Amino acid sequence: MSGIAMPEPDPRILARRDQIVAGLKEIVKGEGVIDSEDERRAFETDALTAYRRMPLAVVLPSTTQEVAAVLKYLNREGVPIIPRGAGTSLAGGALPQEDAVVVGVSKMARVLDVNLADRTMRVETGITNLGVSGAISHEGFFYAPDPSSQLACTIAGNIAMNSGGAHCLKYGVTTNNLMGVVFVTMEGEIVEIGGDAMDAPGLDMLGLICGSEGQFGIVTEATLRILPMAEGARPILFGFPSSEAAGAATAAVIGAGIVPVAIEFMDKIAIDICEDFAHAGYPMDAGALLIVEVEGAPAEIDEQLARIGEVARANGATSARQATTAAEAAAIWKGRKSAFGAMGRISDYICMDGTIPTGRLPEILARITEICDAAELKVANIFHAGDGNLHPLVLYDMNDPVSLAKAERAGEDILIACVEVGGCLTGEHGVGIEKRELMTTQFTEGELFQQMRVKSAFDPNWLMNPAKVFPLHMRGETRKAA
Amino acid sequence: MSDLIAPTDEAGVEAAVHDAMSSKTPIAVRGGGSRAGLGRPTQAARTLTTERLSGVTLLEPAELVASARAGTPVAAFEAELARAGQRLAFEPFDHRALYGSTAEPTVGGMVATNASGPRRVIAGAARDALIGVRLVTGRGETIRSGGRVMKNVTGYDLVKLACGSHGTLGVITEATFKTLPIPETELSLVWEGLDEARGVEALCAAMGSPFEASGAAHLPANADAPARTVVRLENFESQLRYRSGELEKLLKPFGAAARLAVDASRALWSEIREAAPLLGDGGRSVWRVSVAPSRAAALAGGLGALAAAHFYDWSGGLLWIAVEPSADAGAATLRPAVREARGHATLVRASDAVRAAVDVFEPEPPALARLSAAVTEAFDPAGVLNPGRMHVRH
Numbered sequence: 001m002s003g004i005a006m007p008e009p010d011p012r013i014l015a016r017r018d019q020i021v022a023g024l025k026e027i028v029k030g031e032g033v034i035d036s037e038d039e040r041r042a043f044e045t046d047a048l049t050a051y052r053r054m055p056l057a058v059v060l061p062s063t064t065q066e067v068a069a070v071l072k073y074l075n076r077e078g079v080p081i082i083p084r085g086a087g088t089s090l091a092g093g094a095l096p097q098e099d100a101v102v103v104g105v106s107k108m109a110r111v112l113d114v115n116l117a118d119r120t121m122r123v124e125t126g127i128t129n130l131g132v133s134g135a136i137s138h139e140g141f142f143y144a145p146d147p148s149s150q151l152a153c154t155i156a157g158n159i160a161m162n163s164g165g166a167h168c169l170k171y172g173v174t175t176n177n178l179m180g181v182v183f184v185t186m187e188g189e190i191v192e193i194g195g196d197a198m199d200a201p202g203l204d205m206l207g208l209i210c211g212s213e214g215q216f217g218i219v220t221e222a223t224l225r226i227l228p229m230a231e232g233a234r235p236i237l238f239g240f241p242s243s244e245a246a247g248a249a250t251a252a253v254i255g256a257g258i259v260p261v262a263i264e265f266m267d268k269i270a271i272d273i274c275e276d277f278a279h280a281g282y283p284m285d286a287g288a289l290l291i292v293e294v295e296g297a298p299a300e301i302d303e304q305l306a307r308i309g310e311v312a313r314a315n316g317a318t319s320a321r322q323a324t325t326a327a328e329a330a331a332i333w334k335g336r337k338s339a340f341g342a343m344g345r346i347s348d349y350i351c352m353d354g355t356i357p358t359g360r361l362p363e364i365l366a367r368i369t370e371i372c373d374a375a376e377l378k379v380a381n382i383f384h385a386g387d388g389n390l391h392p393l394v395l396y397d398m399n400d401p402v403s404l405a406k407a408e409r410a411g412e413d414i415l416i417a418c419v420e421v422g423g424c425l426t427g428e429h430g431v432g433i434e435k436r437e438l439m440t441t442q443f444t445e446g447e448l449f450q451q452m453r454v455k456s457a458f459d460p461n462w463l464m465n466p467a468k469v470f471p472l473h474m475r476g477e478t479r480k481a482a
Numbered sequence: 483m484s485d486l487i488a489p490t491d492e493a494g495v496e497a498a499v500h501d502a503m504s505s506k507t508p509i510a511v512r513g514g515g516s517r518a519g520l521g522r523p524t525q526a527a528r529t530l531t532t533e534r535l536s537g538v539t540l541l542e543p544a545e546l547v548a549s550a551r552a553g554t555p556v557a558a559f560e561a562e563l564a565r566a567g568q569r570l571a572f573e574p575f576d577h578r579a580l581y582g583s584t585a586e587p588t589v590g591g592m593v594a595t596n597a598s599g600p601r602r603v604i605a606g607a608a609r610d611a612l613i614g615v616r617l618v619t620g621r622g623e624t625i626r627s628g629g630r631v632m633k634n635v636t637g638y639d640l641v642k643l644a645c646g647s648h649g650t651l652g653v654i655t656e657a658t659f660k661t662l663p664i665p666e667t668e669l670s671l672v673w674e675g676l677d678e679a680r681g682v683e684a685l686c687a688a689m690g691s692p693f694e695a696s697g698a699a700h701l702p703a704n705a706d707a708p709a710r711t712v713v714r715l716e717n718f719e720s721q722l723r724y725r726s727g728e729l730e731k732l733l734k735p736f737g738a739a740a741r742l743a744v745d746a747s748r749a750l751w752s753e754i755r756e757a758a759p760l761l762g763d764g765g766r767s768v769w770r771v772s773v774a775p776s777r778a779a780a781l782a783g784g785l786g787a788l789a790a791a792h793f794y795d796w797s798g799g800l801l802w803i804a805v806e807p808s809a810d811a812g813a814a815t816l817r818p819a820v821r822e823a824r825g826h827a828t829l830v831r832a833s834d835a836v837r838a839a840v841d842v843f844e845p846e847p848p849a850l851a852r853l854s855a856a857v858t859e860a861f862d863p864a865g866v867l868n869p870g871r872m873h874v875r876h
């Protein structure tokens with residue numbers, strides 16, 4: 001097993017397992033309580049698969065009231081709780097621990113209300129991200145945040161992680177598209193926060209809960225902002241001789257007052273791997289490419305792409321290919337959207353998620369190369385260029401513990417470099433267990449204690465997803481801080 | 483004003499808060515003071531102003547980011563952004579006209595009150611544009627949250643929490659925003675004579691179209707003018723030609739639209755931005771009600787004579803209501819009606835006495851109020867910053 005530690009399970013809780021399971025079965029009848037080792041195994045990890053912990057039990061309630069009763073019970077019993085959506089967290093956010101009960105919302109996945117005039121939609125949070133847009137696409141509406149994992153990941157997980165996607169340059173991330181939640185507190189109280197009216201006065205608890213990584217309580221319903229679809233959208237693909245040129249072009253496009261829906265970057269290694277997988281027609285002689293997407297009516301798109309093309313050429317673009325058909329557009333995006341999958345076919349990888357001020361791109365790319373060369377690891381860079389969110393994929397061999405350790409180390413060094421140039425450790429995946437120990441590189445101890453006090457305000461006994469986000473060694477000092 | 487503390491740096495703010503803690507003397511916090519009439523009156527012997535923490539500290543148009551110290555005048559910040567071709571997309575709401583104030587609105591005050599204007603309907607609120615803050619907490623400690631990059635989920639989002647906290651959690655000393663390029667031009671389409679329900683319907687139809695309306699207001703008829711339903715478009719000139727034509731076609735069922743060219747459009751939206759349609763009688767109390775557009779017209783209609791004047795912004799999602807002055811500014815009638823419509827109401831203008839007597843902000847349900855109180859206590863355990871500004875502290 002690898003480098004990131006988890007707290008020792010509490011033997012007193014382990015000893016009471018049967019009693020706790022029986023208590024849960026009193027609350028959630030039928031198949032909602034998962035007890036057998038075989039079935040629990042499906043919940044022992046998330047998308048950070050190098051880490052696994054068998055949970056004490058798994059509960060899948062069907063109603064908010066059941067969630068409330070479960071939390072009340074577990075809080076009283078002093079049992080840790082791991083909220084779970086689809087388990088696609090790349091940061092280990094949904095990783096269980098042996099003395100904890102996983103509370104999943106996957107059985108709560110209904111659309112409760114759609115109001116096109118108000119441009120709002122109310123859902124149970126176990127619905128998948130794509131399921132939300134799927135329920136309204138025939139009306140010409142969509143839900144904007146679009147993580148690449150959207151087929152599987154849930155709105156619950158999106159809210160907990162404040163997830164982003166390729167199109168958030170224009171439309172913002174989850175927090176900018178979330179209007180309200182039904183939130184179950186540790187004490188089992190059901191609280192409505194926000195709703196279909198904008199900007200509730202009072203402290204912005206909605207904004208605080210979004211991105212709290214499942215450490216405050218369980219979100220069972222959400223009111224989402226939905227948007228009318230653009231008349232059309234079209235990507236264009238630019239090849240550049242170097243990553244530096246692609247970076248400069250990105251800055252120049254935005255500097256020219258054009259904010260496309262998306263600007264995605266890939267370096268040479270990423271191009272090779274994705275092209276091999278998706279046959280998207282990527283320029284194989286390019287050192288880097290940009291996919292730029294704009295929206296509007298056909299003539300509007302032509303005009304915007306002409307402007308963008310001019311800027312790209314002035315910044316050294318050596319090739320430009322506009323999608324002329326829907327199939328071509330899909331092919332251009334397929335390469336990008338399947339990047340992680342394509343990479344997974346050829347190698348194990350860890351996906352980093354730092355953000356940098358976009359002006360520092362050339363410098364940080366050089367630094368990434370240096371770090372990975374020194375560790376004798378390959379790295380492919382995929383990057384939401386418009387907003388500075390980097391996804392370097394550090395390739396390693398899962399069967400070789402030394403290689404994994406090296407990759408984790410290199411990943412950490414990359415993130416530290418992001419912080420050093422004025423960026424941050426994570427742009428959209430969250431801290432989870434993965435970046436927990438690095439938090440001290442971005443924040444002072446005082447800043448972390450202040451965040452921990454906020455957790456204590458919701459969860460005084462630190463039962464809710466407790467081993468995430470904050471360095472383990474600081475945990476003992478929480479009470480002192482609070 | 484001997485009791486005005488005006489620190490010139492963060493250390494000075496920290497010292498003032500420490501002093502307040504040790505002497506158990508709460509302090510009121512303000513920027514320029516142009517929004518002093520917002521919130522419950524604070525009982526504090528001393529006032530701390532951020533006025534002297536001034537200056538734009540970062541401006542990177544190619545990265546869509548800018549920072550300013552809290553005391554920077556909003557006007558100066560916006561002017562500097564404009565020189566770089568950028569703006570604050572949420573179109574900061576200006577409270578001066580409402581309060582008849584000549585004080586200078588500051589960046590810190592704008593953030594502390596989440597002061598968003600008409601464009602909020604498409605571009606998000608101040609809290610959505612805010613990506614980083616520095617604040618001195620009620621413990622006298624300077625903390626940062628967020629940063630200068632627009633995608634950042636590292637640690638809890640205390641940025642959102644600080645925005646709209648009315649100085650109760652900490653003294654904001656610096657704020658960083660996502661900015662957006664200023665569009666080439668704008669125009670507005672105006673439909674005359676629609677009743678309120680139809681007016682809001684027209685606004686919703688516009689917002690539900692792909693043409694990205696950046697303003698959507700309905701100004702009911704008054705003695706001097708017929709009702710006006712106004713939709714703003716901002717973009718490149720060529721796009722506006724196309725989009726305004728399409729929008730007119732789409733909204734044909736609501737009648738023919740008149741056009742306001744760029745200057746007239748700007749003038750009208752700057753009036754809406756300061757709630758000018760309600761300012762006729764300075765003695766009236768003013769409520770700002772947030773409600774789903776589809777329930778807005780019925781809510782306003784149900785208030786009957788209580789509403790001396792009113793208008794709709796945010797596609798009907800924001801209802802501005804002026805009432806004749808009274809001991810509770812009409813709260814006894816208005817609050818239950820707003821609750822029934824599942825909205826929330828803020829009393830933005832009334833005398834100190836009224837604002838001390840009634841809830842200025844929508845009362846929170848008990849469980850939420852407990853969480854809010856616990857969070858406030860995590861930042862300001864001794865209650866030294868703007869005590870009672872948002873809610874009576876128990």
Ligand SMILES: Cc1cc2nc3c(=O)[nH]c(=O)nc-3n(C[C@H](O)[C@H](O)[C@H](O)COP(=O)(O)OP(=O)(O)OC[C@H]3O[C@@H](n4cnc5c(N)ncnc54)[C@H](O)[C@@H]3O)c2cc1C
Nearest residue numbers: 085086087088089093147148154157158160163164214219
């Ligand atoms: C191939 C791949 C691509 C990805 N692409 C993106 C991307 O483009 N952008 C992006 O942002 N992320 C991306 N991710 C990461 C991941 O999909 C997101 O973090 C997602 O939001 C997690 O959703 P989930 O339902 O799987 O949540 P889980 O993994 O189950 O849980 C995530 C976190 O949410 C908490 N949680 C879950 N449910 C609740 C609840 N009801 N109440 C409170 N807390 C809860 C959990 O405790 C955990 O901390 C990707 C992941 C993969 C595997």
